[in-house]
Amino acid sequence: MVLRLRRILIIALALPGLLSLVGGVAQAEPESRPDINVTGLVETTGATICPGDSPTVRATIHNSGQAPTGAFDYRWEDNDGVVETSTHTDIAAGGSGVVDLVLPDISKGTHIVKFIADPDREIRESEEGNNTRTVKLTVKECVPPGPHPDMAVTAMSILPGVPLCAGNSPTVRALIKNRGTVETGFFNIRWVDDAGTIFDGGHFSIPAGAVDSHDHIWHDITAGVHTVSFTADFDGGIPEDNENNNSRTFTFTVQECGGS
Numbered sequence: 320m321v322l323r324l325r326r327i328l329i330i331a332l333a334l335p336g337l338l339s340l341v342g343g344v345a346q347a348e349p350e351s352r353p354d355i356n357v358t359g360l361v362e363t364t365g366a367t368i369c370p371g372d373s374p375t376v377r378a379t380i381h382n383s384g385q386a387p388t389g390a391f392d393y394r395w396e397d398n399d400g401v402v403e404t405s406t407h408t409d410i411a412a413g414g415s416g417v418v419d420l421v422l423p424d425i426s427k428g429t430h431i432v433k434f435i436a437d438p439d440r441e442i443r444e445s446e447e448g449n450n451t452r453t454v455k456l457t458v459k460e461c462v463p464p465g466p467h468p469d470m471a472v473t474a475m476s477i478l479p480g481v482p483l484c485a486g487n488s489p490t491v492r493a494l495i496k497n498r499g500t501v502e503t504g505f506f507n508i509r510w511v512d513d514a515g516t517i518f519d520g521g522h523f524s525i526p527a528g529a530v531d532s533h534d535h536i537w538h539d540i541t542a543g544v545h546t547v548s549f550t551a552d553f554d555g556g557i558p559e560d561n562e563n564n565n566s567r568t569f570t571f572t573v574q575e576c577g578g579s
Contacts, residue, residue, distance in 0.1 A: 352445040353412065354384030355391060355436045360452035363419075369461035370427040376454060378418045378434040382410040384445045391442050395420045396433040407436070422456075427555070430456040459562070460555045468499035468527065469560040470506065470551040475569035484576035485542040491535045491569065493549040497525040499560050509553040510535045513546045522551070542575045 359379035368374050376395075382388050388410045395403040403420060410416050418434070436450040444450075477483065478490045491510070497503050503525045510518040518535060525531045533549070548568040552559070559565075 351385040351412075352443055353382050353386045353388040353410075354444050354446045354449070355388055355410070355442060356381045356383040356446070356449045357434060357436050357452045358415075360432070360434050360454045362454065362456055367461060368425060368456055368458045370425065370458055372425055372458075373421055373423045374425060374456065376420045376422065376432050376434075376456075378420075378436075378452065379415065380407070380410065380418065380436055381415045382412055383449075385412050387411050388442060391437045392439065393418060394435045394438045396435070397422065398429075398431050399433075425456070425458055427458050427460065430458065432456060460558065462558045462560070462562075466500040467558050467560045468497050468501055468503040468525070469564070470503055470525070470557070471496050471498050471561070471564040472549060472551055472567040473530070475547075475549060475567050477569070477571050482576060483540075483571065483573050485540060485573050487540060487573075488536055488538045489540060491537060491547050491549075493533050493535075493551075493567065494530055495522070495525060495533060495551050496530045497527055500527050502526045503552075503557060506552040506557050507554050508533055509550045511548045511550075512537065519553075540573050542573050544570065544572050546570045 357378055358381045359377075361377055362368070363375045363377050378393075390406055390409055392404065392406050394401060402422070407416060407418065420432070420434075422430070422432070431453055432455075433451065433453045437444075438450075440447060472493055473496045474494045476492050478492060483489055505524055506522055508520050508522050510520075512518075520533075522531070522533055533551075535547070535549070537545075537547070546568055548566060550566040552565055555562070
């Protein structure tokens with residue numbers, strides 16, 4: 320037994336870093352591995368992004384492990400669609416790197432941009448759960464300089480009023496006030512009922528400071544609680560001083576009136 324322990328000690332001393340002696344038993348040292356840790360993902364300017372801009376998104380990668388990463392693949396996605404794939408050079412243990420993505424001529428709307436390092440897990444890492452980050456970019460129509468209209472939906476009502484009976488075809492009315500300093504010009508409108516049915520149309524120009532209305536007939540309405548929403552300039556075709564007051568929702572109750 321003593322001779323066996325001596326042999327183990329000789330092997331351990333001959334192979335430093337590979338074996339350790341725990342309780343008189345030789346054991347292998349844990350393997351050193353890299354850790355490709357995506358620590359940040361930001362749009363670099365932090366400024367308002369307008370349709371047609373080409374913003375840059377930057378990913379910061381840190382090797383939090385104990386060994387070099389070696390070259391590894393990465394992938395960029397925009398709203399779950401792949402926009403770019405490439406390979407990053409080796410990052411030493413404790414080192415960092417950055418990767419930039421330019422989104423040319425970006426479209427209006429919400430963009431969920433994702434960066435994935437080593438997407439196919441070809442690199443054996445000490446931690447596999449920190450290779451991905453996402454950032455949300457909101458792209459809105461940017462208001463050019465100068466005076467603008469402001470289409471505020473100030474109220475909604477239903478005609479002819481109460482009692483409102485099932486089987487009737489009431490008129491829903493939206494009031495629109497131009498709170499801006501110039502006329503609106505012709506603009507598009509949208510009604511949406513509680514069944515998800517969309518009714519699009521247009522509205523003539525409203526002078527600065529004036530109030531106008533837009534009506535929608537709800538044919539053969541059923542009994543119960545109903546909601547309907549109205550949006551002026553739903554497609555953002557008119558630059559406004561305030562883009563956040565163009566919509567309103569109205570709720571009303573329809574009764575089973577019966578006959579006499």
